[in-house]
Amino acid sequence: MLAQLFGFKGGVKPQTNKAPSVQLPIGQAPLPSCLFVPLHQNIGGAPNPLVVVGEHVLKGQLIGGADGWVSAAVHAPTSGTVLAIEEHVAAHPSGLPTLSVVIEPDGRDQWIPRTALDHRSLAPERVREILRDAGVVGLGGAAFPSHAKLTPARAVPMQDLVINGAECEPFMTCDDLLMRERAEEIVRGIAIFRDLLGAKRVLIGIEDNKPEAISAMNKAVLRLAEDYAVVAVPTRYPAGGAKQLIRVLTGKEVPASKRSTELGVQCFNVATVYTAYRALAHGEPVISRIVTLTGNIEQPRNWEVRLGTPMRELIALGRPKADTDRYLMGGPMMGFEIPDLAAPVVKATNCLIAGSPALFPASPPEMPCIRCGACAEVCPHELQPFELYWFSRARNFGKTQEYHIFDCIECGCCSYVCPSHIPLVQYFRFAKSEIWSREREKQAADAAKARFELRNAREEREQAEKAERLAKAAAARGSERKPAPASAAVLPPTVEPVQPVAAAESAEAVSPSDPDTVRKATIVAAMERARAQREAVKPRNTEQLTVEQKNEIAAIEARRAALKPEPAAAQGGRADSATSQERPGE
Amino acid sequence: MITALAIMALGAVVLGAALGYASIRFKVEGDPLVEKIEAILPQTQCGQCGYPGCKPYAAAISAGEADINLCPPGGMDGVRKLADLLGREVKALEAEEKPKQVAIIDEATCIGCTLCIQACPVDAIVGAAKQMHTIIEPLCTGCELCIKPCPVECIHMLPITENLDNWKWKYPVIEIKRAA
Numbered sequence: 001m002l003a004q005l006f007g008f009k010g011g012v013k014p015q016t017n018k019a020p021s022v023q024l025p026i027g028q029a030p031l032p033s034c035l036f037v038p039l040h041q042n043i044g045g046a047p048n049p050l051v052v053v054g055e056h057v058l059k060g061q062l063i064g065g066a067d068g069w070v071s072a073a074v075h076a077p078t079s080g081t082v083l084a085i086e087e088h089v090a091a092h093p094s095g096l097p098t099l100s101v102v103i104e105p106d107g108r109d110q111w112i113p114r115t116a117l118d119h120r121s122l123a124p125e126r127v128r129e130i131l132r133d134a135g136v137v138g139l140g141g142a143a144f145p146s147h148a149k150l151t152p153a154r155a156v157p158m159q160d161l162v163i164n165g166a167e168c169e170p171f172m173t174c175d176d177l178l179m180r181e182r183a184e185e186i187v188r189g190i191a192i193f194r195d196l197l198g199a200k201r202v203l204i205g206i207e208d209n210k211p212e213a214i215s216a217m218n219k220a221v222l223r224l225a226e227d228y229a230v231v232a233v234p235t236r237y238p239a240g241g242a243k244q245l246i247r248v249l250t251g252k253e254v255p256a257s258k259r260s261t262e263l264g265v266q267c268f269n270v271a272t273v274y275t276a277y278r279a280l281a282h283g284e285p286v287i288s289r290i291v292t293l294t295g296n297i298e299q300p301r302n303w304e305v306r307l308g309t310p311m312r313e314l315i316a317l318g319r320p321k322a323d324t325d326r327y328l329m330g331g332p333m334m335g336f337e338i339p340d341l342a343a344p345v346v347k348a349t350n351c352l353i354a355g356s357p358a359l360f361p362a363s364p365p366e367m368p369c370i371r372c373g374a375c376a377e378v379c380p381h382e383l384q385p386f387e388l389y390w391f392s393r394a395r396n397f398g399k400t401q402e403y404h405i406f407d408c409i410e411c412g413c414c415s416y417v418c419p420s421h422i423p424l425v426q427y428f429r430f431a432k433s434e435i436w437s438r439e440r441e442k443q444a445a446d447a448a449k450a451r452f453e454l455r456n457a458r459e460e461r462e463q464a465e466k467a468e469r470l471a472k473a474a475a476a477r478g479s480e481r482k483p484a485p486a487s488a489a490v491l492p493p494t495v496e497p498v499q500p501v502a503a504a505e506s507a508e509a510v511s512p513s514d515p516d517t518v519r520k521a522t523i524v525a526a527m528e529r530a531r532a533q534r535e536a537v538k539p540r541n542t543e544q545l546t547v548e549q550k551n552e553i554a555a556i557e558a559r560r561a562a563l564k565p566e567p568a569a570a571q572g573g574r575a576d577s578a579t580s581q582e583r584p585g586e
Numbered sequence: 587m588i589t590a591l592a593i594m595a596l597g598a599v600v601l602g603a604a605l606g607y608a609s610i611r612f613k614v615e616g617d618p619l620v621e622k623i624e625a626i627l628p629q630t631q632c633g634q635c636g637y638p639g640c641k642p643y644a645a646a647i648s649a650g651e652a653d654i655n656l657c658p659p660g661g662m663d664g665v666r667k668l669a670d671l672l673g674r675e676v677k678a679l680e681a682e683e684k685p686k687q688v689a690i691i692d693e694a695t696c697i698g699c700t701l702c703i704q705a706c707p708v709d710a711i712v713g714a715a716k717q718m719h720t721i722i723e724p725l726c727t728g729c730e731l732c733i734k735p736c737p738v739e740c741i742h743m744l745p746i747t748e749n750l751d752n753w754k755w756k757y758p759v760i761e762i763k764r765a766a
């Protein structure tokens with residue numbers, strides 16, 4: 001046990017409303033009629049589709065390959081047929097569509113061949129790769145690819161690995177139930193992360209309103225003879241924020257500008273640890289997650305849900321009451337309202353809450369800020385929300401950054417206490433996304449400017465080179481013309497804008513030493529050079545192609561092979577398709 | 587009296603020397619005002635302001651030859667920022683504000699004449715003679731300079747639609763509900 005806990009500033013104690021959803025054990029949600037698996041479920045690169053329409057896929061089969069290092073793969077949640085790869089509404093406050101793989105389950109739920117691995121017998125790089133290709137991301141809600149957080153900083157030795165089981169958000173109980181029912185797997189999973197990071201100490205932080213989870217975790221740690229400390233932290237929202245938990249357990253403060261590895265500490269959610277363990281020890285990629293379904297429904301409960309299940313089908317399991325008028329994804333503090341229930345459950349969906357006017361009464365109208373300072377008192381990051389509010393409202397984004405708007409974790413404590421009912425967090429989200437979009441525009445403008453200047457420089461250079469070439473040709477012609485006065489009479493010596501070809505021709509006309517053979521030899525040599533160059537060029541960016549692109553390339557190759565007997569045509573064809581292949585990636 | 591004069595004179599000489607030295611030692615290359623103005627301009631390089639690019643327009647503003655409301659892609663936002671920087675009055679934009687757009691080539695119609703490549707100020711078009719051309723969308727600034735030169739009129743402008751990558755949280759508005 002830890003000798004001492006460090007507090008964090010601020011925080012609030014909203015009603016937890018957790019009791020209804022912990023009455024029943026985790027249920028297995030039935031197979032939905034159709035799955036819509038978005039390819040981009042993580043922060044970072046969007047995975048490429050690796051299946052085609054009509055293909056039969058197995059449960060756990062890779063359908064989206066990770067794009068780059070900070071990205072995570074996506075898998076088929078059950079066996080079935082790919083009906084379409086199309087834009088489908090995303091689990092996002094905007095309700096905009098995202099590229100999704102639509103799978104019709106065949107009901108057999110047939111697994112791919114799975115291999116169990118022991119992380120101790122593998123190189124750390126390999127383990128990270130396996131985690132990436134199993135689609136392991138932060139399941140606390142951020143969906144940041146976990147393997148990218150598993151590289152210790154070179155300069156700072158990794159001190160503490162913090163495992164986040166605090167679950168401070170009201171209504172949410174998915175981590176609580178996971179710890180109660182699957183503590184042993186979590187504890188085994190922690191070993192993977194500890195070994196990868198080389199952490200000296202493992203601290204499991206759980207809010208003290210979950211005694212069952214704490215005792216289950218304690219028992220599992222004892223049974224497996226590990227030296228992890230299970231720490232009960234005081235229940236106060238947002239104790240489960242990664243930065244708050246790190247602060248409470250280790251006393252370290254992580255600024256927005258730094259990564260926590262630079263301070264020798266890293267934090268993972270319990271559900272993430274659990275999926276990492278399933279991925280390595282059972283060869284099961286992330287195809288489902290535990291979702292708390294609660295709020296204004298008859299049967300609140302935690303369900304293990306396949307990713308891609310339409311929210312509507314999941315919600316039907318809980319039988320929403322008649323006066324339900326909205327649904328929230330995530331908790332009431334940090335979540336957002338879902339505009340369309342056709343949206344699927346994704347890796348970031350930790351909780352769905354049915355809302356009713358009685359449960360979430362409409363907030364009274366916004367009043368002017370009275371500068372009471374209540375918001376500043378509860379802000380866990382010691383910001384000054386009223387200042388941020390003022391500047392966001394006035395669209396003075398430079399000032400908001402001076403007041404550290406990017407340190408704000410959008411926890412909602414400030415809006416919760418504001419006596420004037422100002423939706424402060426909404427103003428901060430608005431300001432942040434506005435700043436990001438301006439940053440993007442600025443970058444695009446800078447890039448456009450650089451390209452414009454490069455182009456101008458290139459044009460100038462080309463013009464200068466051309467002028468120089470012409471001058472040289474003219475000079476050459478002038479010197480060669482002297483011994484042949486006949487042609488000099490035809491062309492005055494100071495003609496400039498003549499094509500170099502014309503100059504060469506006239507030069508040949510003057511020097512009578514077998515012009516035809518010389519010219520043929522140069523042409524042959526030039527063709528030879530061009531051919532060699534063509535052959536040296538290998539099409540790049542041919543890794544990570546989608547199936548369709550691969551098929552297209554195969555078709556082109558086949559056509560090319562058919563043209564082979566006619567070498568000239570075949571060569572021409574190759575040059576063309578090489579350019580067209582390189583184009584999309586450029 | 588003499589001492590006072592001498593002190594003042596000495597002070598003048600010393601300070602003058604210091605200023606003279608500083609002006610040589612810390613000489614600023616280029617015109618910093620032009621650079622500041624240029625940083626505000628959107629770098630679309632479309633020439634709609636009547637100058638052959640954003641930099642010439644910036645130079646013209648700084649020289650006092652041009653007004654600050656001539657750049658349509660910059661919009662009113664740009665005018666406001668310029669007014670802020672230069673301490674001038676905010677004026678209405680000379681032209682209409684348009685949504686951001688990108689050009690798209692109808693690849694089936696393209697005859698590969700390369701004319702649009704030559705027109706594009708930011709090298710956003712790729713293609714080779716007699717081969718289909720295409721526009722690299724993220725690089726296109728939407729300047730419309732490639733539309734005119736195309737002999738088969740296969741280039742169109744498309745407004746950029748909202749997607750998950752460019753979606754923004756909206757300014758909070760309070761819904762006004764009718765009292766029951």
Ligand code: SF4
Pocket residue numbers: 368369370371372373374375376385386389414417418419420421422424
């Ligand atoms: S709590 Fe609300 S009213 Fe009080 S200072 Fe903050 S924003 Fe203003």
Ligand code: SF4
Pocket residue numbers: 375378379380381382383384385407408409410411412413414415424425428
């Ligand atoms: S939402 Fe941001 S400003 Fe408000 S209390 Fe939380 S961290 Fe502080």
Ligand code: SF4
Pocket residue numbers: 627628629630631632633634635636637638639640641643656657658659660
């Ligand atoms: S109108 Fe604006 S974007 Fe176009 S060239 Fe002039 S300054 Fe640049």
Ligand code: SF4
Pocket residue numbers: 688689705706707708709710711721725726727728729730731732733
């Ligand atoms: S592609 Fe056309 S519209 Fe886009 S930047 Fe180039 S010339 Fe302008």
